[in-house]
Amino acid sequence: MNRTLLLLFSLFAACLLIAAGLIFSTNSQRRPGKGPVRDAVISEVDVSDDALALSTSRNRTGQLITEPPAPSLGTPRLECDVTEFDFGAMDPDSKSSHAFRIRNMGDAPLTLSDAGTSCKCTVSSFPREPIAPGGYAEVVLEWKSTEDEREFAQSANFKTNDPSRPNLELTIQGQVRWRIACVPYDLNFTDVVPGQDTKRELLIVSRAWDDLHLETIASSIDGLTWELRDADPELLRHWAARSGYVMTALLPHGMAQGRFTGWLRLHGGSKSDQSQSVDHTVYVGGNVLRRLSIHGRGIDEKGRVTLGHIGRGKGAQLKFLMKVRDDQPELAITKIEATPPFVRVELSPHELANTKPGFYSLTITIPEDAPECVYSGVTPGRLHLEFDHPRISHLDLELNFVVTDAKLVANR
Numbered sequence: 001m002n003r004t005l006l007l008l009f010s011l012f013a014a015c016l017l018i019a020a021g022l023i024f025s026t027n028s029q030r031r032p033g034k035g036p037v038r039d040a041v042i043s044e045v046d047v048s049d050d051a052l053a054l055s056t057s058r059n060r061t062g063q064l065i066t067e068p069p070a071p072s073l074g075t076p077r078l079e080c081d082v083t084e085f086d087f088g089a090m091d092p093d094s095k096s097s098h099a100f101r102i103r104n105m106g107d108a109p110l111t112l113s114d115a116g117t118s119c120k121c122t123v124s125s126f127p128r129e130p131i132a133p134g135g136y137a138e139v140v141l142e143w144k145s146t147e148d149e150r151e152f153a154q155s156a157n158f159k160t161n162d163p164s165r166p167n168l169e170l171t172i173q174g175q176v177r178w179r180i181a182c183v184p185y186d187l188n189f190t191d192v193v194p195g196q197d198t199k200r201e202l203l204i205v206s207r208a209w210d211d212l213h214l215e216t217i218a219s220s221i222d223g224l225t226w227e228l229r230d231a232d233p234e235l236l237r238h239w240a241a242r243s244g245y246v247m248t249a250l251l252p253h254g255m256a257q258g259r260f261t262g263w264l265r266l267h268g269g270s271k272s273d274q275s276q277s278v279d280h281t282v283y284v285g286g287n288v289l290r291r292l293s294i295h296g297r298g299i300d301e302k303g304r305v306t307l308g309h310i311g312r313g314k315g316a317q318l319k320f321l322m323k324v325r326d327d328q329p330e331l332a333i334t335k336i337e338a339t340p341p342f343v344r345v346e347l348s349p350h351e352l353a354n355t356k357p358g359f360y361s362l363t364i365t366i367p368e369d370a371p372e373c374v375y376s377g378v379t380p381g382r383l384h385l386e387f388d389h390p391r392i393s394h395l396d397l398e399l400n401f402v403v404t405d406a407k408l409v410a411n412r
Contacts, residue, residue, distance in 0.1 A: 073108070074106060074107030074133070075106050075107065075108055075162075076104055076106040076107075076108045076109060076110035076111075076131075076133070076160075076161055076162050077104065077106035077110075077162055077164065077165075078102065078103075078104065078105075078106075078110055078160050078162040078168065079103040079104075079105045080101070080102050080103070080168065080170075081101075082101075083100070083168070083169065083170050083171065084170075084171045084172075084173070085098045085100070085141075085171070085172050085173075086172075086173050086174055087143065087172060087173070088174055088175070089174065089175050089176070089177050089240075090143075090174055090176055090177065091145070091176075091177050091208065092145055092146060092176055092177065092178070092208070093146065094145055095142060095143070095144045095145075096142070096143055096145075096174075097140055097141060097142040097143070098140070098141055098172060099138040099139070099140045100138065100139045100140075100141070100170050101136055101137075101138055102127070102131065102137050102138070102139060102168075103135075103136040104131040104132065104133055104134065104135055104136070105133075106133055106162070107133050108133060109130035109131065109132055109133070110130060110131040110133075110160065110161065110162060111131075111160065111161045112126060112127055112131075112137075112139070112158045112159070112160055112168070113159045113160075114126060114156075114158060115157040115159050115167070116156075116157055122141065122142040122143070122144075123139065123140070123141060123142075123156050125138070125139070125140045126138075126139040126140070126158070127139070139156070139158070139170060141156055141170060141172050143172055143174070145174075145176045151173070151174070151175050151176070152173060152174060152175075153171065153172075154172055154173075155169050155170060155171040155172075156169070156170050157169050157170075158170075175207075175240070176207075177207040177208045178205065178206060178207045178241075179206055179269070179276070179278045179280075180204065180205075180206055180212070180266060180268060180278055180280040181204075181205055181206070181207070181280070182202055182203065182204050182205075182266075182280065182282050183202070183203040183205065183239060185283070186283040186285065187202055187249055187264060187282055187284045187285075188200070188284075188285055188286055189251055189284075189286025189287070190286055190287060191287060191289055192255060192286055192287065192288040192289060193289055193325050194253070194255070194257065194288060194289065194290075194291045194325055194326060194391075195253055195291070195325070195326050195327050195391070196253075196327075197251075197253075198250070198251040199249065199250050199251075200248075200249050201248055201249075202246070202247040202249060202264075202282065203231060203235065203239070203246055203247075204228075204244055204245045204246075204266065205231065205236065205239055205241035205242075205243070205244030205245075206242055206243050206244060207240060207242060208242070208270075208276075209243055209269070209270040209276075210243050210270075211243055211270055211272055212242075212243040212244055212245070212268060212269075212270070212271075213268050213269065213270065213271040214245065214266055214267070214268035215267050215268050215269070215277065216265075216266075216267045216268075217264070217265070217266055217267075218264075218265045219262060219263065219264045219265070219284065220262035220263050220284075221251075221260070221262040221264075221284055222252070223251070223252030223254065223255075224249060224250070224251060224252065224262075224264075224284070225249070225250045225252075226247050226248060226249045227247070227248045227250075228246070228247055229248075230244075230245060230246075231244040231245055231246050232246075249264070249284075251286075256288065257288045257289065257290045257291065258287065258288060259285070259286070259288075260285065260286060260287075260288065261283070261285040262284045262285070263281050263282065263283060263284055264281070264282040264284050265279060265280075265281050265282075266280045266282070267279050267280075268280075289325055290325070291324065291325050291326050291391060291392050292322065292323070292324055292325075292331075292392050292395060293322070293323050293325070294320045294321070294322050294323075294395075294397075295320060295321045295322075295323070296318070296319065296320035297318075298318045298320075299320060299397075302398075303395075303396065303397045303398060304380075304397075304400060305318065305364060305383075305397050305398065305399050305400065306400045306401070307364075307366060307399070307400065307401035308401060308402070309401075309402045309404060309408075309409045310366055310370070310401055310402065310404075310409065311403075311404070311405070311406030311408075311409040311410070312370075312372055312403055312405055312406055313368055313369075313406060314368060314409075315365070315366055315367050315368035315370065316365070316366045316401070317363065317364070317365045318363070318364050319361055319362070319363050319364075320361070320362045320363075320364075321350060321352075321359065321360075321361065322347070322350075322359070322360040322361070322362045323358060323359055323360075324358035324359075324360070324389075324392065325358070326358070326389070326391055326392065328389065328390065328391075329357040329358030330357075330389075331347075331358075331360060331387050331388075331389055331392065332347070332387060332388050333345075333347050333385055333386070333387060334386050334387060334388050335384075335385070335386035336383075336384070336385055336386075337383075337384040337385075338381070338382070338383050338384075339375075339381050339382040339383075339399075340370075340373065340375065340381055342366075342367055342370050343364065343365070343366060343381065343383065343399065344363075344364070344365040345362070345363070345364055345365075345385065346361075346362075346363040346365075347360055347361070347362055347363075347385075348360065348361050348363075364383070364399075366401060366403065370403050371403065372403050372404055372405070373402070373403050374402050374403075375399055375400065375401055375402070376400040376401065376402055377400075380398045380399055380400050381398070381399030381401070382396070382397075382399065383395075383396070383397040383398075383399055384396050385397075
């Protein structure tokens, strides 16, 4: 009986050992990193259907998981065959537009963003939604001409997502059919010599009318006169004009010296259609030279003479070139008034007078025996010269100098 019990106990222990071994083996397979078989995801690609390849995998429970393919990353490619457009000749105060076609020749959507325009060009429309691959869109630029323009060229700029063409510039240009225009724009009288006839020519043309007629002409410059003649056909062709005049403007002799400004106002239109008359204003300006001018070191344009600091007993002297611009170039001093009275003045013909009349040497001298004095700043010296000339009566100069101890001057 004891042997029977021992045999049963042995069988029972063996069963327990076998059961424990099976449990240990199962747990070893389920714990990651503890055995040769890991809890990894096994990916598979189903290529049975070429039109739709799906990515598959098995999860921990062995179930198949189906995933869509990753999206394709393409590149947009902008194509614009024409980036410039010429409107040709436009009427004043008219509006024109042009549509530029933009194509996307890439394999990803193309986007455009407005990056700004030059001063007067207007972007009336452009694609705000992406342009699909193989598609196209239009960018429309508008231009409004004005009366004062001759030619124009303006542009609009865009940013794109095409890596090979990140910037796009579109340009429009053209000419304006002037109703009335002038060449040059302004009437400039530079370096007018007193007493001499000073003339300037102005071309007045129209690109809009074959029969330009100037009804009235007015000027703010007193004494300004003018004459008109028909413009030469060759000159009109050069300026692409259909009709016009050449004006010869003459300044009066009595213009005051210095700069002057004013205007010339034209009013005219077509002889056959008076309803289209327009105004056109021309700037008039210039400079009338002095009848008597002085040149040299130590004098400024306002007639201020600077002799500087002079050592007592040394004296100083300045010489200037004096030019007479008048039909009567002869000039002689009839009276001298100087402050201080020890200042000496001499007028003599310049060496240039041998070939060109009207040139003189003006010499101003501070003598060696001049006392210590200050004629500068708020208390300058004065020099007043009178001449025997019908149109040049006098000359006034300001003197600036200091006579002081020679040692102080040497130490400056």
